[in-house]
Amino acid sequence: MIQRFSFGHPIPTGSVEQVLPLCGGSVPFLTPTAEGWTYRMREDCVVYGLGEMPRGLNKRGWHYIANNTDESHHTEDKLSYYGAHNFLLIRNGEDCFGLFVDFPGKVHYDIGYTRHDTLCFHTEEPDYELYVLSGGDENALCKEFRALIGRSYIPPKWAFGLAQSRWGYKTEEDVREVARQHKANGLPLDMICMDIDYMQGYADFTVNRERFPDLKKLSDELKAEGIRLVPIIDAGVRIDDADATCKEGLEKGYFCKKADGTPFAAAVWPGKAYFADFLRPEVREWFGGRYKVLTDLGIEGFWNDMNEPSLFYTPDRLQAFLDSMAALREKDNIEQEEFFSQVVGGAMGLMNSSEDYASFYHEVNGQKIRHDRVHNLYGGSMTRAAGEAFAKQHPEKRMLLYSRSSVIGSHRYGGIWLGDNNASWGQLLANIQMMPSVQMCGFLYAGADLCGFSSDTTPDLALRWLEFGLLTPLMRNHSAIGTRMQEYYRFPEMLPAIRRMLHLRYALLPYLYSEFMKAALENGSYFRPLAFDYPADPDAREVQDQLLLGEGLMAAPIYTQNAHGRMVYLPEPMKMLRLRSVDDYDEEVLPAGHHNLRCALDEVLLFLRPGCIVPVAAPADNTSQLDDTQLTLWSYLPDGGSAAYRMYTDDGFTTDYDAPEHWRLIRS
Ligand code: GLC
DSSP: OEEEEEESOOOOOOOOOSOOOBOOSOOSSOEEOSSSEEEEOOTTOEEEEOSSOSSOSSOTTEEEEEOOOOOOOOOTTOOOOSEEOOEEEEEETTEEEEEEEEOSSOEEEEESSSSTTEEEEEESSSOEEEEEEESSOHHHHHHHHHHHHOOOOOOOGGGGSEEEEETTOOSHHHHHHHHHHHHHTTOOOSEEEEOGGGSBTTBTTOOOTTTSTTHHHHHHHHHHTTOEEEEEEESEEEOOTTOHHHHHHHHHTOBOBOTTSSBOEEEETTEEEEEBOTTSHHHHHHHHHHTHHHHTTTOOEEEEESTTTOOSBOHHHHHHHHHHHHHHHTOSSOOHHHIIIIIIHHHHTTTTOHHHHTSOEEEETTEEEEGGGSGGGHHHHHHHHHHHHHHHHOTTBOOEEEESSEETTGGGTOEEEOOSOBSSHHHHHHHHHHHHHHHHTTOOSEEOEETOSBSOOOHHHHHHHHHHHTTSSSEEEOOOTTSOOOOGGGOGGGHHHHHHHHHHHHHHHHHHHHHHHHHHHHTOOSEEEHHHHOTTOHHHHHOOSOEEETTTEEEOOOOSTTOSEEEEEESSOEEEEEEEETTEEEEEEEOSEEEEEEOOTTOEEEEEOTTEEEEEOOOOSSGGGOOOSSOEEEEEOTTSOOOEEEEEOOOSSBSOTTOGGGEEEEEO
């Protein structure tokens, strides 16, 4: 059951697809406070959700602010990341309920931070809608929530292959070299992502002709080998009289404006940039149409970036900072306090300043709305612009699209990646814990920068991270310019194991893709916490580092350096597979309970649930070469009986997702 409550005069967010009647009366479970709402938690209460946020699967014990932020240091003390995913799922003894706060600005959550036993939340303004979901267990409530917010975005099947990415592939030759090395080393590959380096002056919808003289030819050549180019598009439009996007946007009055009606400018990668007002349908249509510049060259996928939007500085703020520095110039001794507050603080304060977010406006249904009031809609609306345009241009064809910033609602138009993590073991654990949280909020097509984006990775981290990454829908190795090169062929001693793990991913695709499609078409889950399927098991509720994957698998990834095994909890007997490759593994049926299991660096632990089948293909170097007619079936059938598996097979390109002939039943 879902109850919808409305307070004040909410600004429509587009997050919800089903329109439910409004409820009167009191809100179940919650107690109103002067600011918002509160709820008393028992000691064993678990709070899931909030999507892309710091900390564990269980969000209890910290405070958070849904406030889309370009946060490049993913540490435990942070309050906000790139997405606003205001869905909570609470299990408190007999109480099991979900909350969705539908509000486009900041939402503050205190989940046992001020008082360990108390959850509180409030919106920055008193105008919002609140949905309360109840009357089912965790899985049922998640399903109901997903039905409420609408079908998740479905990418083409090739988007389940490996993506190799790096900020710093500066020429066509750099890109070709990646493809060549993958081939030479027998490493599968489906995508090469192009970062801002391909653009002319970091301007959207341009190509640097000196370094990328013939992008169409490059794209065609690679496509013939089964590899697609996936270029980046940034939110900020370079200010440049000669730039078509800038000129057109100005002529049409499509950029966000300051109070005085002039376009708002801030610096990002291209230097000073304007920001399209994606909240207006006509602007979305215009900006979405601009992608054609690249789709005409054969491009079939994009990543949208910097769309919180990230603001490095505004010219006014920079000037004020430089003036304050000029005043210090005369001094021969800057006091410590001055140094930290004016020099360090002043420089840091330039980026993503809340005052800047309060200095420009959108037009929503003809009304001027200050950006900070609808801040969390911005990135998702950029994704929507692209998604809507693709659906209009090629209604039959799936395009790849994933974004950095997002809001519930934009899960219908694209996936997400989990932003600028760093090459550390803690970030691998964060990736594991964030996956079910974002998927609960509709973002099924998701993944983190494998090996880590910033700082230098290590060979063992690259391998261990891949051992988890091979299960995530978006499997992309991405890194920042200036860091150690981390394409998988850069680790010679790890290469055989890396190759086997990549092949394992491709071999598992009949299962992973089918489970993804079930999750998308039936509002089910792909990754989920153990406690969702074993709600009565108190030990399952404690598990923060194992995930159920679809109907048949449980994953127990290794995420600590130098570990050659780990503790694994089995809520029921399962068949353990300790895999070195798709056809080289140990198997053992283990009883329910806690087990200390060995797992060498080149091995991955997967568990088969009783009565389930996992169809496995022969490894391939590319999704287009995958043969899902010749399958091996992994199963654990304790009674020796038979089982059946619903497998999804289609061409992977077209949008006729619902055709019944895509399903086939496989029997053991
Ligand atoms: C941002 C993105 C990152 C990208 C970089 C350069 O930091 O999050 O993925 O590589 O910008 O475009």
